[in-house]
Amino acid sequence: MANLHDTFMEFNDIIYLSPQKKSELRTSRNSIRDDITKYFNEKRDKHTVKYKGQGSFSTNTCILPISGEYDVDDGVYIFGKEEDRPTPQTAHNWIYEAVKDRTNQDTIDKNTCVRVQYARNYHVDLPIYYKTTDTKDEYFFDSEDIPELAHKDKGWIESDPYAFRKWFINEARGKDQLKRIIRYLKAWTDNKSYLNLPSGMVFTILAVEHFTSMDRDDEALLKTLENIQEAIDDVKFWSASYSCYRPTVNTTENLMDKYASETRKKNFLEALDNFIISGKQALELKSRKDACAKWQRHLGSRFPCANIVEDDEQLAKSFVVPDVIRDNKSA
Incomplete structure (x- = not known):
């Protein structure tokens, strides 16, 4: 029987996100976070903002697509009172304004995220969430206050990608x-x-x-x-x-x-x-x-x-x- 374990391991190395690329993507993601934080500090006195990585980049299961373009998802969490909740479109506008000049590529406002495009074959998608409580810890995880995603067509939708990330990390440990x-x-x-x-x-x-x-x-x-x-x-x-x-x-x-x-x-x-x-x-x-x-x-x-x-x-x-x-x- 043909044993192709070594060939699969070699294939994994081919499609795997290299440490060098991971570092480049993380640097770009952090620069975007700095832009958004600066915008909120200067222009939004009723709201604060934090971030959580999500998607395959955060679970270490992403691959190099055939197209060559990596996709990074980074959740942007806006904190404020219920009476100060913006419309989903307004929330998108805030994030778009904060990051629109980050690169010389077109920044795209999509239904479920704002996309920052980089020339070096990758983009960072920024889904936007709203929460009314902040547990003040590093991950501000609070199962009773489920984040709501700003969907331009459907409104605010309950969504908790960090809970999914926690589930996966627990299931895949070791x-x-x-x-x-x-x-x-x-x-x-x-x-x-x-x-x-x-x-x-x-x-x-x-x-x-x-x-x-x-x-x-x-x-x-x-x-x-x-x-x-x-x-x-x-x-x-x-x-x-x-x-x-x-x-x-x-x-x-x-x-x-x-x-x-x-x-x-x-x-x-x-x-x-x-x-x-x-x-x-x-x-x-x-x-x-x-x-x-x-x-x-x-x-x-x-x-x-x-x-x-x-x-x-x-x-x-x-x-x-x-x-x-x-x-x-x-x-």
Whole structure:
């Protein structure tokens, strides 16, 4: 059986956020924070502001996208009295004014955040929250005062990404393989972007809930994929439920509803099934290069098949055994 653990580890190094890039992104993020703090100190006497990192950058599961453009999410938390709460658009205007001159690129005011674009292939998204109490500690975490996100179309919406971050850090503590599996899943969705597969948050939750630790990353990825399929593919499995619920606010929201149209669901479940078929075939093949090609079909050209060296002695044994692995189904 082809063992591609080392190849997966090499792939992880390729898509992983390097310490140098992480430092660059953190420096840019902190400069933006300084701009916002200065603006509030000078122009907003009824409000104060603090920050919390969120998203894959804060959980150490982000990858280098094929596009080459990193995405950093940094939550901006405005504190004030209820009677001094601004409209979502006003809150966006404040943050936009504070950061609009940070770079020579266009700053974009989106529905759920203000985006600061950098020329060096990355951007910082600034979702904006409002809280009426401040616990005064470093992370100002207060489960009774749930932050509300400034959504320009939908108004103020309860949202607590820091609670999600705390949940993930607790679930992933000591599980480096789980974090790598999440990166592989994100690389798969990035390579298959034309299919509009579920978001990184969805796969993070599904991976945590269905992860199986194994000695090798190729085996662990396949087993995790199989577990996910058995849990959500209600076409193949009668006991499955096409669902993925947030582990934190809002726990009643089924994130799969966004991917429940007939076309999107069909594309996702078929892509998942094909990925699993290829993974099973790859594990059974004798040739590591042939096995790598199976994985590469789903993970993309960055998956480093060119560096594989065959075990000639092991491969020679395969010539006396009929090839029963290949079938007519494309995977």
